[in-house]
Amino acid sequence: MARNRFDIDENLESPFDIKHFRRAMIYIRRQQKPMIIAFVLSALSAAISLSAPLIMQHVIDVTIPAKDALPLVGWSALLLVTIVVSVYLATIRSRMMTRVGQDIIFDIRSDLFRHLQQLPFKYYDDRPQGKILIRVVNYVNSVSDVLSNGIINFILEIVNLIFIAIFMFAVDVRLSFVILAGLPVFLSIMLLIKNKQRRAWQAVSNKSSNLNAYLQESISGIRVTQIFSRESHNEGIFTRLATNFRKEWITAVGFNTLIPFTVDNLATLVTTSIYLVGLLALNPADVTFGVIIAMSSYAARFWQPILNLSQLYNNFINAVAYLERIFETLDEPVTVNDVPDAKELPPIEGHVTFDDVTFAYDPGINILENLSFDIKAGESIALVGPTGAGKTTVVNLISRFYNLTGGKILIDGHNISQVTLKSLRSQMGIMLQDSFIFSGTILENIRYGRLDATEEEIIAAAKAVCADEFIREFEQGYQTEVNERGSKLSQGQRQLISFARTLLADPRILILDEATSSIDAKTERLLQQGLNELLKGRTSFIIAHRLSTVKNCDRIMYVSDKGIAECGSHDELMARRGLYYRLYTAQKMEA
Numbered sequence: 001m002a003r004n005r006f007d008i009d010e011n012l013e014s015p016f017d018i019k020h021f022r023r024a025m026i027y028i029r030r031q032q033k034p035m036i037i038a039f040v041l042s043a044l045s046a047a048i049s050l051s052a053p054l055i056m057q058h059v060i061d062v063t064i065p066a067k068d069a070l071p072l073v074g075w076s077a078l079l080l081v082t083i084v085v086s087v088y089l090a091t092i093r094s095r096m097m098t099r100v101g102q103d104i105i106f107d108i109r110s111d112l113f114r115h116l117q118q119l120p121f122k123y124y125d126d127r128p129q130g131k132i133l134i135r136v137v138n139y140v141n142s143v144s145d146v147l148s149n150g151i152i153n154f155i156l157e158i159v160n161l162i163f164i165a166i167f168m169f170a171v172d173v174r175l176s177f178v179i180l181a182g183l184p185v186f187l188s189i190m191l192l193i194k195n196k197q198r199r200a201w202q203a204v205s206n207k208s209s210n211l212n213a214y215l216q217e218s219i220s221g222i223r224v225t226q227i228f229s230r231e232s233h234n235e236g237i238f239t240r241l242a243t244n245f246r247k248e249w250i251t252a253v254g255f256n257t258l259i260p261f262t263v264d265n266l267a268t269l270v271t272t273s274i275y276l277v278g279l280l281a282l283n284p285a286d287v288t289f290g291v292i293i294a295m296s297s298y299a300a301r302f303w304q305p306i307l308n309l310s311q312l313y314n315n316f317i318n319a320v321a322y323l324e325r326i327f328e329t330l331d332e333p334v335t336v337n338d339v340p341d342a343k344e345l346p347p348i349e350g351h352v353t354f355d356d357v358t359f360a361y362d363p364g365i366n367i368l369e370n371l372s373f374d375i376k377a378g379e380s381i382a383l384v385g386p387t388g389a390g391k392t393t394v395v396n397l398i399s400r401f402y403n404l405t406g407g408k409i410l411i412d413g414h415n416i417s418q419v420t421l422k423s424l425r426s427q428m429g430i431m432l433q434d435s436f437i438f439s440g441t442i443l444e445n446i447r448y449g450r451l452d453a454t455e456e457e458i459i460a461a462a463k464a465v466c467a468d469e470f471i472r473e474f475e476q477g478y479q480t481e482v483n484e485r486g487s488k489l490s491q492g493q494r495q496l497i498s499f500a501r502t503l504l505a506d507p508r509i510l511i512l513d514e515a516t517s518s519i520d521a522k523t524e525r526l527l528q529q530g531l532n533e534l535l536k537g538r539t540s541f542i543i544a545h546r547l548s549t550v551k552n553c554d555r556i557m558y559v560s561d562k563g564i565a566e567c568g569s570h571d572e573l574m575a576r577r578g579l580y581y582r583l584y585t586a587q588k589m590e591a
């Protein structure tokens, strides 16, 4: 899919069809047992309540004319019992189905989350996060009722209809046909609006997704918004998106309301016809007043399930627009994954080879071309060069966050595209400029590097990277709760925590992408000792704009023009008086 943004509707790759329906059935089938029990309870409840018109017919035609009070009390008691039992059964069913609905939501959401965790960077590069979030949270909520109660109610209403039809045909066949006469009109109207209604709900799903994407982006960027006083401008964008959503919603609901409106009118028409046909056209000898009352009651009861079915149909059409998006996400190919028969990368030494590597994020726009180099195990490599030259791209490829466009990357002679991602990435330590902090305690954040680490190991790692001191200054020390993104911590503190996290993981290859940029010079000097400890015996790639921090690396690679323009030690490159020399002397002069 092409890159998407908050104000562009996403194209639907594969509209809902029978294949999606079968897939939805997989989730439903897992709940088969409680659903069958709920179904039986509902059927019982409906059947019991259906006997009410028969009791009434008998009372009107037989008991009342007989003027005997005792049977009347008996029939009334029976009527009461039928109502109580049917309500009781319906309540149990409702409780069971609430659970089933939640179980279905749980399953779909778990599958979505598991899949999202595997999707490559490219997937996240190409769309706003808000559009992903809305699928996992809102869309899944919106389909749960249709997939649980919806299915049961659908079958029940059909069974209900059949029961009512049997009862009414048993009472009077001719009047039953009068009741059925409204059906063809109703079905024609449904067919007529079906496609328009579906498109309307797809538009709603798109507009709500756009709105959500913008909301998410606005919350993430609130600081920049306030710095540039863009509040009213943003409000304008939000209003436009919210207006689009409201417009589509009103259109879609308009279709939905059309259906019950049709059913209501048809039901009224049919009931009136019963009286007309029953009283005027048919022979009064075989159509008693009791029969007409019972049939008019059946007419109302017959059209009630149809009204309910049409409501279910509305919900279904609405849910389809969300299911399409949910399945689209689940079908999103995991392009960066283990090849069949992928091998485990054995414990590595850290020898890295780029062999004629070409890479493009977007087809046709190469960021790196025919890049080859060889790094010995334990070497420290600095990647320097102009902004946007491709330094981060080089290191992202080593961890195989993207597939190569051409060539191969070898670690200790193993082609990284042929080994399992887990065995590859678990031997890499990556520290970024924007170190991500998860909500939880500082201790938990460091433990993220190795889940089975003891508290002593965690503290030792923090000490090694000079994080221990500032952590202990917090009242709760290592148990201090931090928010997602670490808003309680300074940028430098976040970086130190991420250093400790990486050290704990004990990776063979270390990647530091501008990882010390937010640390003050004094802490950096201190950290340098920890860092030296960290780098010892490991292959390391260090990206830094501040060249003083990479001077001591074994080799410095100057990345530009889709490849490595210069490579050598600091002294060698300075002696060459080329690109690196110019960059270094320019920085020195600025300082």
Ligand SMILES: Nc1ncnc2c1ncn2[C@@H]1O[C@H](COP(=O)(O)OP(=O)(O)OP(=O)(O)O)[C@@H](O)[C@H]1O
Binding pocket: 125, 361, 362, 367, 385, 386, 387, 388, 389, 390, 391, 392, 393, 394
């Ligand atoms: N996800 C992406 N999709 C498409 N293009 C990208 C993506 N990430 C980076 N690029 C492009 O690739 C090029 C190299 O980016 P990269 O981040 O590797 O540069 P860099 O040398 O690390 O830059 P900096 O020093 O600013 O961090 C840039 O032109 C950038 O626009």
